[in-house]
Amino acid sequence: MSERPPTTGTDLPPGPPPTAAAKLAFGERIAAASDSRRRFFAKWQQVPKPARWVIGILGLAFCYALPSLNLPVIPTTGTDFSSMLAGSVVIYVIVALGLNVVVGMAGLLDLGYVGFYAVGAYTVAVLSSQHGNLPWLICLPIAMLVSMLSGVLLGAPTLRLRGDYLAIVTLGFGEIIRLLAQRFDWLGATPGISNIPPPPNIGPIHFGVLDSKSFYWLGLTMVVIVYFFLSRLERSRVGRAWTAIREDEDAAELMGVPTFKFKLWAFAIGAGVGGMAGSLYATKTAFILPQNFELKLSILFLAAVVLGGPGNMPGVVIGAVVVAYLPERFRFLDTSRYFWFGVALVVMMIFRPQGLLPRRQHGRQVEPPSDDPPPFEDVREGDPDLEGGAHGTATA
Amino acid sequence: MDFNSFVNLFWPSTVNGLVLGSIYALIALGYTLVYGVLRLINFANSEVFMFSAFGSFFAIDMLGIPDRLSNGDDPYKTGFTLVGVLALCLVMSIIIGGASAVVLERVAYRPLRKRNAPRLVFLISAIGASFAMSEAVGEWGTKQRQDYALARVFKKRRLFSIFNADVRNDYVLVVIGSLIMMVILVLFVNRSKVGRGIRAVAQDMETARLMGVNVDRIILITFLVGGVMAGGAAFFFEIYNGSARYSLGFELGVKAFTAAVLGGIGNIKGALLGGLMLGVIENWGTSLFESNQKMGSVTAFVVLVLVLMLRPTGLLGESMGRSKA
Numbered sequence: 001m002s003e004r005p006p007t008t009g010t011d012l013p014p015g016p017p018p019t020a021a022a023k024l025a026f027g028e029r030i031a032a033a034s035d036s037r038r039r040f041f042a043k044w045q046q047v048p049k050p051a052r053w054v055i056g057i058l059g060l061a062f063c064y065a066l067p068s069l070n071l072p073v074i075p076t077t078g079t080d081f082s083s084m085l086a087g088s089v090v091i092y093v094i095v096a097l098g099l100n101v102v103v104g105m106a107g108l109l110d111l112g113y114v115g116f117y118a119v120g121a122y123t124v125a126v127l128s129s130q131h132g133n134l135p136w137l138i139c140l141p142i143a144m145l146v147s148m149l150s151g152v153l154l155g156a157p158t159l160r161l162r163g164d165y166l167a168i169v170t171l172g173f174g175e176i177i178r179l180l181a182q183r184f185d186w187l188g189a190t191p192g193i194s195n196i197p198p199p200p201n202i203g204p205i206h207f208g209v210l211d212s213k214s215f216y217w218l219g220l221t222m223v224v225i226v227y228f229f230l231s232r233l234e235r236s237r238v239g240r241a242w243t244a245i246r247e248d249e250d251a252a253e254l255m256g257v258p259t260f261k262f263k264l265w266a267f268a269i270g271a272g273v274g275g276m277a278g279s280l281y282a283t284k285t286a287f288i289l290p291q292n293f294e295l296k297l298s299i300l301f302l303a304a305v306v307l308g309g310p311g312n313m314p315g316v317v318i319g320a321v322v323v324a325y326l327p328e329r330f331r332f333l334d335t336s337r338y339f340w341f342g343v344a345l346v347v348m349m350i351f352r353p354q355g356l357l358p359r360r361q362h363g364r365q366v367e368p369p370s371d372d373p374p375p376f377e378d379v380r381e382g383d384p385d386l387e388g389g390a391h392g393t394a395t396a
Numbered sequence: 397m398d399f400n401s402f403v404n405l406f407w408p409s410t411v412n413g414l415v416l417g418s419i420y421a422l423i424a425l426g427y428t429l430v431y432g433v434l435r436l437i438n439f440a441n442s443e444v445f446m447f448s449a450f451g452s453f454f455a456i457d458m459l460g461i462p463d464r465l466s467n468g469d470d471p472y473k474t475g476f477t478l479v480g481v482l483a484l485c486l487v488m489s490i491i492i493g494g495a496s497a498v499v500l501e502r503v504a505y506r507p508l509r510k511r512n513a514p515r516l517v518f519l520i521s522a523i524g525a526s527f528a529m530s531e532a533v534g535e536w537g538t539k540q541r542q543d544y545a546l547a548r549v550f551k552k553r554r555l556f557s558i559f560n561a562d563v564r565n566d567y568v569l570v571v572i573g574s575l576i577m578m579v580i581l582v583l584f585v586n587r588s589k590v591g592r593g594i595r596a597v598a599q600d601m602e603t604a605r606l607m608g609v610n611v612d613r614i615i616l617i618t619f620l621v622g623g624v625m626a627g628g629a630a631f632f633f634e635i636y637n638g639s640a641r642y643s644l645g646f647e648l649g650v651k652a653f654t655a656a657v658l659g660g661i662g663n664i665k666g667a668l669l670g671g672l673m674l675g676v677i678e679n680w681g682t683s684l685f686e687s688n689q690k691m692g693s694v695t696a697f698v699v700l701v702l703v704l705m706l707r708p709t710g711l712l713g714e715s716m717g718r719s720k721a
Binding site: 103109157158160161162164165167168169171172173175176179180182183295296299302303306307310335336338339341342343344345346349350353354 | 504508
């Protein structure tokens with residue numbers, strides 16, 4: 001189906017493949033890491049199901065109670081803790097979950113994800129403040145729908161592009177959305193849109209300017225819903241199709257997976273979730289500006305996904321929390337905190353190239369016999385084209 | 397849409413676009429070279445450019461030239477003094493560009509290559525390095541996040557006109573200088589022994605290694621050459637624009653990367669073509685939309701998408717390894 005770029009006659013991964021010794025070392029390290037994790041998961045599976053539920057619910061309850069607990073060390077010093085949780089951590093988590101569909105599951109590199117986030121935020125702002133006064137609860141699904149539509153509109157002409165070309169086109173899309181918002185008065189132009197109404201009160205939970213706890217709870221609830229929905233999707237036929245596309249698009253196509261259709265779905269669903277995060281952001285801050293949607297944000301979102309471990313939802317959540325939380329926690333470093341953030345990204349990538357919590361290889365793993373030479377599967381794990389996924393077939 | 401201004405400003409914006417475009421092309425070469433060899437977007441190339449933009453400032457500082465035209469004090473230089481000052485600026489920019497690119501490769505990429513990390517990881521590492529570099533300047537530079545203005549040693553004046561477009565002496569210097577750098581680069585890649593090594597590694601890294609090419613060294617040299625090109629671009633940008641700040645890399649880097657993709661990333665001639673086209677299209681877009689520079693970038697991106705739809709690997713395709721250049 002696709003026009004392949006002229007090959008340079010190589011099927012080898014980029015970067016010099018390591019020597020046999022290095023391969024062995026890497027394979028062993030991966031094997032050791034996945035071993036301990038496998039043991040952990042095996043133990044987890046042995047815990048009776050009701051107990052697992054109880055632990056899960058307790059963990060969730062802890063998350064809900066977090067802003068009220070007054071724990072030592074964790075709360076941010078420079079900013080209000082619950083406001084930080086509501087305004088950045090939960091939003092980053094939602095965004096990262098959405099971007100993970102595109103980057104982690106389907107393996108498409110998207111550098112302009114902020115565009116969808118902006119579409120969501122602007123849809124809410126336009127419908128509820130600038131040109132109408134619809135309540136937020138009605139705006140939310142509309143915003144998600146509009147974002148999905150924008151995902152399809154962007155994806156339909158561009159998803160036939162491979163790897164890095166897709167990256168630059170999406171990057172351009174993110175910029176275009178921001179620049180258009182900045183230019184058209186209808187979208188508030190440079191001064192932005194203010195007075196975006198809060199969500200309706202639910203019983204005793206009020207959503208005022210100072211009620212960041214309620215926004216945090218709302219956001220956390222959205223995280224739970226999105227997580228549930230996406231994890232079901234991941235295990236469905238759609239999720240398997242995405243995995244196939246990520247691992248080898250041509251093979252998937254040959255096996256009868258309609259790759260274009262599923263890539264478009266990945267884009268649309270990712271965009272919808274991004275739009276959802278954007279609408280939460282709009283209602284939380286009640287005021288949006290084009291500058292809030294700069295390219296830098298896309299990059300932070302991508303960093304969250306890759307840092308956590310693309311394709312693994314718990315990992316991505318952790319990555320998003322880290323990316324959102326660290327710069328706030330280290331606010332005492334003042335403006336230099338982004339410098340340290342950059343350094344931390346480089347260092348973390350060097351020491352945990354697979355992400356903080358890498359993707360598990362579901363059942364495909366052949367148990368490596370212990371004294372044999374490094375088995376094929378181990379080498380495979382370190383292979384950029386297979387593992388990185390994003391542009392596995394870009395050059396081959 | 398303002399067709400009147402587009403028609404009136406057609407030649408000035410074309411000329412300006414070509415000047416800016418040749419700067420884009422030089423930066424784009426940094427992306428293209430590294431991409432051709434490693435299949436990797438060297439996201440931090442833009443910060444290498446930003447760093448080396450300060451080379452001219454260091455050179456001017458070293459020579460103790462005052463930054464302003466204060467009473468009777470004339471910073472404008474002429475004749476050999478001017479050539480000497482400019483040459484020192486260029487050399488400083490190139491040294492900083494080359495050195496920072498090499499350090500970048502050592503710190504942010506080589507450890508990952510040793511571990512055979514997935515490709516996305518390289519991208520994030522590059523992004524981290526790019527953050528760190530620009531924030532370091534924004535944080536610890538003498539003027540922090542403000543604009544640095546370069547002392548005007550070079551008096552800009554109109555040389556001649558093409559239709560209704562003024563051509564200034566700095567335009568000529570920038571365009572000719574960039575062309576010379578590009579010709580040298582093409583000759584280097586096509587004719588020299590090291591250049592052959594670069595092409596070999598771009599074509600097939602493993603075979604090149606088996607044939608006795610020192611791949612790590614070639615990669616380091618590729619980064620070095622990309623950094624030198626960024627250094628040259630930074631010097632020309634300072635001649636043309638005369639100011640710099642910590643976020644400069646980000647602003648121009650995105651455009652240069654777009655230019656590289658437009659021409660066909662990994663293709664040296666593509667970078668040249670893409671850079672010039674992007675510069676011109678951007679300026680046309682700006683004049684078409686009431687001199688709104690933002691709309692210029694939008695136009696450029698729309699054109700990029702259209703080009704990629706018709707030619708999915710850019711105008712000239714990716715071909716550093718296969719063809720001659």
